[in-house]
Amino acid sequence: MITGELKNKIDKIWEIFWTGGITNPLDVIEQFTYLLFIKQLDDVETTKENEANFLGFEYESMFPGDCQKYRWSKFKNLGSADEMYDLVLNGVFPFIKNLHQDGDSAYSKYMGDAIFKIPTAAMLSKIVDGIDNLGIGDEKDTDTDSKGDLYEYLLSKVATAGTNGQFRTPRHIIKMMVELVQPNPDDVIIDPAMGSAGFLIEAQEYLRKYHEESFYDEAFKEHFANHMFYGNDMDRTMLRIGAMNMLLHGVDNPNISYRDSLSEQNKDVEKYSLVLANPPFKGSLDYEAVSADLLKVTKTKKTELLFLALFLRILKKGGRAAVIVPDGVLFGSSKAHKQIRKEIIENNKLDAVISMPSGVFKPYAGVSTAILIFTKTGSGGTDKVWFYDMKADGYSLDDKRQEVSENDIPDIIDRFKNLEGETERERTEQSFMVDFDEIKANGYDLSINKYKEIVYEPVEYEPTDVIFGKIEKIESEIQKEMSELKKLLEL
Known part of the structure; x- marks a missing residue:
């Protein structure tokens, strides 16, 4: 910050x-x-x-x-x-x-x-x-x-920030998402709403850190420079910033396009192995130009639902996605909301739902969001879904976003990498597993509050006769003071 x-x-x-x-x-x-x-x-x-x-x-x-x-x-x-x-x-x-x-x-x-x-x-x-x-x-x-x-910080000064989605996802959130999906040297990675290319930059940083040996291989270096990174955006300023950003980070020729990812002009099908994205939640949408393929999956004007349908279309079989969605996607009751959740859960493999506090995107927006992590299979595979209730991200949840000691991110990464140890957790804990059948029975609702159990501390009250006695005593004192007040006023 x-x-x-x-x-x-x-x-x-x-x-x-x-x-x-x-x-x-x-x-x-x-x-x-x-x-x-x-x-x-x-x-x-x-x-x-x-x-x-x-x-x-x-x-x-x-x-x-x-x-x-x-x-x-x-x-x-x-x-x-x-x-x-x-x-x-x-x-x-x-x-x-x-x-x-x-x-x-x-x-x-x-x-x-x-x-x-x-x-x-x-x-x-x-x-x-x-x-x-x-x-x-x-x-x-x-x-x-x-x-x-x-x-x-500069983008925070743009008057339209948060209205048309033109603000940067905090780096520590991007870094966490990349750590969770662990890009590998064979991946072909896309952010279909790339902005200044933050997700792509962090993915290449991860590869340099954890796959350093691959950079000695000429075939990988050619793949890295020319065929690994893809991004689309509708703002040429952001595309210029993204292209400069990638070049400075050693990616000579990223495949960055001026393109409406949701439109018919985007013909990508099963092309990528990893999607990392924080697509716009609101703003203008040319509904007439939206790809018919996406509307078959979820007939809606909501961009957040259409982007989820897009991710499923552009991923290869076995491809992974880590994407940010507004909370409404998790529990929305419209037909379109239920369609896309069913498609991800029943026909593919939903791995995790990480609910984030509403302050994560302040000062730009106060909307509550979640991270969905899923794998495209085309044939189901969801057995249990891992839920995590993030309460802190290392920064205050007000507009100042100052560093604080409370931070769930290391715990999220550690637990997600050891999911076998999560199966026995109680629903009262910060993370737990939920069976596919239970989610299906609840209309594919992915709100963590639907499944989390809250332990209420029992409150013991005094016996009724004691409480009434206290009330009568207070009433008597009030009457006495009223009587004294009347005498004073008569004087």
Whole structure:
């Protein structure tokens, strides 16, 4: 989370944009991201140069020859603001737009129409100084997701955040979901509502951490760079941010598309082995354009239900999904709600339902949500479903979202990885198993409160005659005081 001094520094940069005439929040985020990307390219370049020098091999720079002057560390020290502005406008910005000149990569597709909008040299100079002072990407910056936190804070300033779904899923929630499904080197991973690519970034981080040996294999490296990661979004700004984000994390050619995942233009069927997503819960929907295949599964205008139908369609047999849904999906009584729950539970394999507290997405939204984890089988397989009642995620559940000691996430991951030990848990505990037959008998209701047993502490009251005695005594005292009050008033 962005707090304290860093928050104040970002606010000052935002104010520079605002007073300089760039008042559309998404324009601010986009221009901010371009400059942050330029700085991070230089940071990555410096790291690779140092590694090459240490190992004693020749390094082929991404800033060839005369392009060295386009590095952040070079142009930020130019003598005048005008000189720097001219170089960034006519040199650096065209350079980053054309980094991948094949025309087919996600980066080249969505950077092609990028526009540098900072109007004056003085404004650019102030912003460059401000970003340089943030410390993001420096050696002192030990927060592995400072960049993601920065995006989250910037997106919180967008007036429409939470209305059209344009806000970032908290990194610790993404990380937990990735830990639960454990991506492997053979996976083909998609987020059909990708935003700034947070789920894809975390999936590749997981692979680097737990499958380091695979990165020595040329076939895997080619798969990783070109065929492993997919994402769709309807916002070109987010696609640009996502493409830059992936490139900085070593995924050279992610398959990122400007596409309405729910529409007929999305022809994907049984293509992916892992879905990670937090699809939009509300906002505009072009019902006429929704794919007929999805409406056959659940005839509805609710995007959260249509996305679940989409996940089932695009997953390969044996493919897994970890997705966030609003609580209404779990217990909604409409025909569409019941249809999609039945499809997941009866015709596929529902593994887990993790109910999250309503504060998880504050300050953007206060809706209660849950994580569904399921496997596509096409032939059933749900035997028992694991339920977990998350009460704390390591942050306060108010708008401030400050760090607290209470955190169920490590316990969730540990218990999910050891489900054989969950079968004997009582319904009064924080997690427990529920049989398929019981869920079916309850209309496929997945609300944890439907199955959780609450232990009520017995309350012992005094005997009735004692209680009445006390009431009579109080009544007598009231009458006595009323009588005294009347005498005083008569005086």
